[in-house]
Amino acid sequence: MILKNFYTVVSKEEVSPEGSFVFEILINPEHEIFKGHFPGNPIMPGVCMMQITKDLVEGITETKLFMKKCSNVKFMAIINPEKNKKLQLKIRVSKDSEEDYKVTNVTQFEDTVALKINALYTLKK
Numbered sequence: 001m002i003l004k005n006f007y008t009v010v011s012k013e014e015v016s017p018e019g020s021f022v023f024e025i026l027i028n029p030e031h032e033i034f035k036g037h038f039p040g041n042p043i044m045p046g047v048c049m050m051q052i053t054k055d056l057v058e059g060i061t062e063t064k065l066f067m068k069k070c071s072n073v074k075f076m077a078i079i080n081p082e083k084n085k086k087l088q089l090k091i092r093v094s095k096d097s098e099e100d101y102k103v104t105n106v107t108q109f110e111d112t113v114a115l116k117i118n119a120l121y122t123l124k125k
């Protein structure tokens with residue numbers, strides 16, 4: 001995990017045998033990233049949102065992955081870790097080939113969608 005102490009997984013639920021999961025995580029508002037992004041008005045960087053998705057998919061697949069392709073990335077709301085510490089991630093993972101995984105993710109806090117992403121991950125070599 002690149003983002004040490006950045007978030008904690010509170011719960012993981014497999015909602016379908018086809019590879020759909022729901023995670024609840026807590027963001028650490030005291031993390032060093034927020035001191036620079038931005039002082040006095042912390043905002044979660046989009047790249048961190050994408051990294052969390054990758055981390056969780058690596059846990060699901062029990063493999064190390066590399067993002068091969070990403071499409072339909074939509075950052076739809078700002079996540080302020082002081083106001084929105086708890087996030088829900090709805091992740092669907094399916095095998096695309098011997099080495100590739102197709103992933104869709106919707107990240108939200110309460111009823112607000114913050115991120116939608118479709119990505120293709122491949123085994124890290």
